[in-house]
Every structure is written in C-alpha cells, then in structure tokens.
Amino acid sequence: EKGPPQMATVGARLAAATRAVAHRAPAWRSVLGARALSTPPTGAMAQPALASEERKPAPAAHTDASVAAMTDDAIFDALVSGKIKSHNLEKALGDRSRAVTLRRRLVELQAAMAGSAELAGSAIKGLPHSDFNSAAFYDAVDGSNCENVIGYLPLPVGVVGPMRVDGKDYMVPLATTEGALVASTNRGARAISMAGGARTVLTGDGMTRAPLLRMPSLEAAAELKAWVENPENFKLVAEAFSSTSRFGRLQSLVVSTAGRNAYLRFKCSTGDAMGMNMITKGVNAALAAVVERFPTARILSLSGNVCTDKKPSAINWVDGRGKSVTAEVVLSRDIVENTLKTTADALVELNTGKNLIGSAVAGSIGGFNAHAANIVSAVFLATGQDVAQNVESSMCLTLLEHDDDPANEGGIIASVTMPSIEVGTVGGGTSLSSQAACLDLLGLRGAAAEPLTPGSNASQLARIVAASVLAGELSLMAAHTTGDLLRAHMALNRKPAAGSAQPGVTGGGAAAA
Numbered sequence: 001e002k003g004p005p006q007m008a009t010v011g012a013r014l015a016a017a018t019r020a021v022a023h024r025a026p027a028w029r030s031v032l033g034a035r036a037l038s039t040p041p042t043g044a045m046a047q048p049a050l051a052s053e054e055r056k057p058a059p060a061a062h063t064d065a066s067v068a069a070m071t072d073d074a075i076f077d078a079l080v081s082g083k084i085k086s087h088n089l090e091k092a093l094g095d096r097s098r099a100v101t102l103r104r105r106l107v108e109l110q111a112a113m114a115g116s117a118e119l120a121g122s123a124i125k126g127l128p129h130s131d132f133n134s135a136a137f138y139d140a141v142d143g144s145n146c147e148n149v150i151g152y153l154p155l156p157v158g159v160v161g162p163m164r165v166d167g168k169d170y171m172v173p174l175a176t177t178e179g180a181l182v183a184s185t186n187r188g189a190r191a192i193s194m195a196g197g198a199r200t201v202l203t204g205d206g207m208t209r210a211p212l213l214r215m216p217s218l219e220a221a222a223e224l225k226a227w228v229e230n231p232e233n234f235k236l237v238a239e240a241f242s243s244t245s246r247f248g249r250l251q252s253l254v255v256s257t258a259g260r261n262a263y264l265r266f267k268c269s270t271g272d273a274m275g276m277n278m279i280t281k282g283v284n285a286a287l288a289a290v291v292e293r294f295p296t297a298r299i300l301s302l303s304g305n306v307c308t309d310k311k312p313s314a315i316n317w318v319d320g321r322g323k324s325v326t327a328e329v330v331l332s333r334d335i336v337e338n339t340l341k342t343t344a345d346a347l348v349e350l351n352t353g354k355n356l357i358g359s360a361v362a363g364s365i366g367g368f369n370a371h372a373a374n375i376v377s378a379v380f381l382a383t384g385q386d387v388a389q390n391v392e393s394s395m396c397l398t399l400l401e402h403d404d405d406p407a408n409e410g411g412i413i414a415s416v417t418m419p420s421i422e423v424g425t426v427g428g429g430t431s432l433s434s435q436a437a438c439l440d441l442l443g444l445r446g447a448a449a450e451p452l453t454p455g456s457n458a459s460q461l462a463r464i465v466a467a468s469v470l471a472g473e474l475s476l477m478a479a480h481t482t483g484d485l486l487r488a489h490m491a492l493n494r495k496p497a498a499g500s501a502q503p504g505v506t507g508g509g510a511a512a513a
Contacts, residue, residue, distance in 0.1 A: 067092040072102060079106050087183060100129050107159050107171055107441075114162055114169035115443045126437025127157060127173075140432055157382055157438065158182035163189035164197030165327075165467040172468050173438040174378035181374055181472075184479065188471030191339045192329045198470055200463040204324030204419070205455065206251050206267040207275035209283045212304025213262045213290075213297045221262045224294055225255040228264060233293075240289040241282040247271030247454055248278045250286070256306060262297075263306040264290070265315075271454040272447045274322070274386065274424030276309070310388045317366045317395055322422035323462035326415060327470045330403060333410030340478035344402060344412045350481055351400035366395025369416065370480070375472040376421075379465050382438040384429030385422075392420040393465075398473045416470045423465065425457040 067075065067084060075093075078084040079102065084092065086106055089099035104124050111120035134152070141149060155175045160182060162169035172189070174182050192198050215221040227233050238250040249269045256263045266286065270278050280302055291297050303309065308316055336344055359368045373394035380387045397417040405411075425444050429435050439445035442464060448456035 064092045064094075068094055072098075075102055076105055080109070087186075097130065104129060110162050110169075111171045111441055114171065119440055119443055123437045123440035126433050126440060128434060136433070145429060145432065155381060157434075159441075160186045160189045160468065160471065162193060163467065163471060164193045165464055166200055167197060169193070170443075170464055171441055172379065172464060173382040173441055174375070174468075175381035175438075176374075176378040178374070181378065184475040185375060185468065185472040187339065187478075188473070188475035189468070191331060191335050191474055192467070192471055194335050194339060195329050195331050198327045198329045198467040200325055200327045200466055202323060202325055202459055202463065204320040205269065205322075205459060206320070207270050207279050207422070208265055208267045208307050208321050209276070209279045209302065210263045210265040210304050210306035210308075211283055211287060211302045212300045213264065213287075213294075214300050215260045215262055215294070216296045218260060220294070220296065221257045221260050224262050224290075224297065225257055227293065228253055228255050228290065237286045237289055241266070241268065241286040244281040244285050245278050247273070248275070248282045250282065261300075261304075263304045265306050269455065270424070270458075272425045272456070272458040273427045274389075274422055274458070276386075277427070308392065310391050312365045312391060312395070314365055316392045316420040318419075320419040321392060322389075322420050323459060324419040325421055325462050325466040326417045327463065327466035328413065328415040329470060329474075330405075330408065331412050331414060331474075332408055336410065336412060336478075340474060342478040342481045344410050346481040347400045347412055347477055348402055350477060351398060354477075354480070355398050366392075366397075366420075369394075369396040369398040369469075370473050370476045372396035372398070372416070372418070372469045372473065375469045376465060379468060380423075382435065383423075383425075383442070383461070384432055384435030384439070385424070386428060389422040393418070393422050395420050396469060396473075398477075400477065414470060414474055416466055416473060418466050418469065421462040421465050423458055423461045425461055 067078075070078070075084060075089075079086060079089075086103050089103055090096050093099050093102075104127075108120050108124045111123065132154075137152065138149060156177065157173050157175045158181075159171050159173055161171040163172060164170075174185065176182065213224065215224060228237065234253055237253060241250040242248065247270060250266060251269060252267045254265045254267075256265065264283075264287075266279060266283050268275070268279050268282060283302060287299055287302075291299065305311065306315065307321070331340075333344065336342060336347070340347075355368050355370060373390055376394045377387060377390045379385070380390055380393070395418065399413075399415045399417075401413045403409075403411045403413050424430060425439055426447050430439060430445070436445050439461075442461065444457045444461050444464075446457070448454060
C-alpha cells in the first residue's frame with residue numbers, strides 16, 4: 001500500500017501544489033453557505049507560501065487595535081484572506097474566548113474544503129470549547145473507560161494544517177499542555193504542504209500478543225515449538241483463533257523458548273480496532289487448541305512480555321507491531337531556507353550527530369529521532385488512543401539526507417520510519433464525544449465503510465501520525481540548528497500557573513529533546 005508516486009522534480013511538485021491551491025481557493029464560500037460572509041473575501045484563502053519565484057506579496061496586516069474593533073464576520077474575512085494570522089488572534093483581540101470561537105470557524109472551513117462539509121461541522125460541534133455536558137460525559141465513561149470517577153481534566157486541543165498527506169489535506173488535532181509544540185509542528189506541516197505533501201507507505205499491519213506457557217521439560221518446549229510452527233498445525237490454531245471475531249485473522253505464530261518457558265507470539269489483523277481485546281480473545285481460544293495437544297502445558301499468562309505491549313523492545317523495533325509506516329517528503333532549498341530558516345548541510349549534519357550517532361551512544365531502542373513521542377502522544381490524546389502505547393508507537397528512525405537530484409541542489413529528502421504505530425478508530429477512548437470529534441475532523445471516525453476495506457481508517461490514521469511526526473521532526477531539527485528552540489519556549493511555554501511555587505519552571509518536552 002502506498003501513496004501517490006513521487007514527482008520527477010521539485011519544480012513539478014511546486015507547480016502541482018500551485019495548481020491545487022488555485023483550484024481550491026474559490027471553493028470556500030460554497031462550503032459553509034450561510035455561515036460564510038455575504039461578500040467574498042478580498043483574497044484567496046490563506047495557503048502555504050510557494051517557492052520564492054512564485055511567492056506573492058503578503059496582504060497588509062491589521063494592527064491589534066483595529067482588529068479588536070472589527071465584527072466577527074470582518075475578522076473571519078481577514079482570516080480567510082490571510083490578512084490576519086490564526087495564531088495571532090489571542091494577541092490581536094485581547095479576548096481568548098472570542099479568538100477560539102473564530103479559529104474554530106476557520107478550521108471548520110479548512111476541514112470542509114479538504115473533505116466533507118457535514119463532517120467538518122460535526123467535528124467542530126462535537127469538540128467542546130465553552131460549556132461542557134458533564135452528565136453525558138460521565139454516562140459515556142461508565143463501564144468502559146474509567147472507574148471511581150471523581151472528575152475530568154480539561155486539556156487544550158490545537159490544530160495543525162492543512163497538511164497534505166498522500167494527496168489529501170488534513171487538519172490534525174493535537175492535545176497538549178506544552179507551549180510551542182503545535183506552533184512548531186505547524187511550521188513543519190507548512191513546509192511539507194509547500195513541497196506537495198508527504199508520501200507514505202504501509203509496510204506492515206498486525207497486532208501481537210505472546211502468552212507464556214510453562215512446559216514440563218526442555219524437550220517438551222522444543223516439541224511444542226516444532227508442532228506450532230508446522231503449517232498444518234498452524235491452520236488448526238488459526239481456525240480456533242478466527243472463531244472469536246469477524247475481523248481478527250491470524251497472520252503468523254512464532255515460538256521463542258527460554259529453558260522450559262515457551263512464548264507464542266501471535267500476530268493478527270484487527271480491522272479498524274487497535275485490537276488488544278480482539279487478539280486476546282483469539283489467543284485464549286487458540287491456546288485451548290494447543291493445550292488439547294499438550295495437556296501438560298501450563299498457561300502462566302496471556303501476556304509473557306514478548307508481545308511487547310507498553311514497553312520498549314527490540315522485537316517491536318525489528319518485527320513491528322500494529323502499523324509499520326514510513327513517511328517521506330522532498331524539500332527544495334527555498335523551503336529549507338525560507339520556511340525552516342536553515343540549510344540542508346546543517347540539517348543533515350545535525351541529524352547524523354544527534355539522531356543517529358547520539359542515540360547509538362545512548363544505546364537507544366527505536367529512539368533515533370528528535371521528539372517523535374511529543375507528536376504521537378498529542379495525536380493519541382486527541383483521538384482517544386491508548387496513550388501508554390506511546391512507548392512503542394513513538395519508536396522512530398528520522399533520516400535527513402541530501403537530495404541527489406541535480407534539479408534540487410540544496411534540498412533534502414526527509415523521512416521517518418515507524419515500525420510500531422498502534423492506533424484504532426473504533427473502541428476504547430475513540431467512543432468518547434470529544435475524541436470522536438477529533439477523528440471526525442480527520443474524516444476517520446469509526447469503521448471504514450464500503451467501498452473501503454476493513455482497517456482502512458486505522459491505517460490512514462497511522463499514516464497521518466507518521467506524517468505529523470515528520471512535520472515535528474523537521475521543525476525541531478531546524479530550530480536546533482538556528483538556536484530558535486529556547487527563544488520559542490521562552491515565548492510560548494513560560495507563563496506560570498496561578499499559585500505555582502516555582503513560577504519560572506517550565507516543562508521539558510521539546511525543549512529537552
């Protein structure tokens with residue numbers, strides 16, 4: 001499975017991006033109908049800047065005093081035309097609630113232009129920003145998400161985009177308390193979209209569970225391994241496994257032994273669910289078939305830590321777990337220098353010294369990146385994933401390489417390879433209204449409907465996670481090369497909490513990366 005083929009040259013990619021922007025810009029009015037202004041905006045909807053030879057002069061900016069006095073419709077007009085930047089609304093208006101309301105209106109437009117207007121409206125309405133229906137929330141949580149409930153934690157949700165992934169634009173929700181993370185990732189997303197978008201490939205898709213069986217002897221453990229891995233016996237085990245689910249299908253079964261212990265690593269497809277409950281039920285049924293053949297085997301645990309779930313492990317790094325995805329973008333010299341404010345030489349040198357050599361010196365397992373966990377955690381929190389699986393889902397190899405194409409001198413090829421992204425669009429926290437709204441924003445809520453194949457939504461979510469990580473890696477690495485990292489955090493991540501005993505202390509996050 002893969003996205004659109006790579007364009008031959010940077011010039012072709014930029015030209016295609018220009019045509020796409022020109023095609024989409026006039027459509028903004030028909031998307032929202034009555035919610036849009038009665039008169040068209042003075043310019044096309046704000047889009048990422050193009051290469052220097054194609055870049056148009058920026059519209060004249062409004063002063064803060066003039067913005068606060070404008071009507072909401074006039075401000076929305078200016079947002080659409082690019083005269084006012086969305087991220088400047090709080091400062092310009094001096095009214096944070098008003099800023100959030102106007103930004104939601106803009107995001108609804110942007111999401112609708114990328115996909116379905118009805119879905120975009122549903123997503124924005126489903127994500128609370130003022131009043132909160134606590135009774136409905138507690139009803140949804142009871143019996144499925146939490147016990148001994150005493151309240152809830154409001155968590156801010158920012159948005160990145162539009163970011164083009166495999167030929168389609170996405171507004172990506174990030175739930176985080178770390179100032180500068182959304183702004184930084186958005187810069188990387190802008191660079192990606194300017195280059196025509198990220199391309200992704202899905203190289204593996206299978207959730208794993210590895211129960212532990214204790215055998216009466218070394219010989220019995222070896223016999224079990226040989227029996228299970230025989231193709232004919234595998235069919236018998238697979239039939240028992242598949243009897244428990246419409247979507248769970250056993251792909252492989254590998255046995256590792258340690259003394260008299262046998263670890264049976266089941267890998268299966270799970271449709272659009274992340275799949276831990278599904279595979280656990282299947283494994284339980286499959287073990288009954290195994291124990292029938294080996295009655296002296298003792299099942300010590302349905303999980304023997306060879307899965308491996310919520311712990312760093314080489315087996316996930318090498319063999320994969322969940323979705324294995326690589327995302328790539330080719331950036332021109334103009335984008336590197338004018339959007340990321342750095343150079344190809346600086347990025348390549350730093351990536352080698354930091355992400356590759358530095359991580360090797362540290363003995364890292366899957367940590368060959370700058371801060372993949374930041375973006376993975378933020379997307380997971382926003383979309384109702386199991387955030388503890390950030391441990392293995394954030395394993396990532398970031399590569400920043402010189403482009404050998406003579407037409408792209410001074411440009412780079414950037415990629416992230418992530419072998420263990422564990423996500424779903426049904427089940428768990430995805431059923432809660434706010435998290436479901438964030439999935440709606442991506443157009444990926446629930447199980448994939450025909451003509452899509454089962455699992456398509458979860459696979460696309462994994463691709464978006466990888467592309468978002470790529471955006472975050474590009475921006476943070478660029479900031480490291482220029483010294484902008486500390487300045488950004490001092491500006492966006494330093495306001496002390498009321499009553500804080502240490503008002504000058506900030507969180508680590510990207511600053512520590």
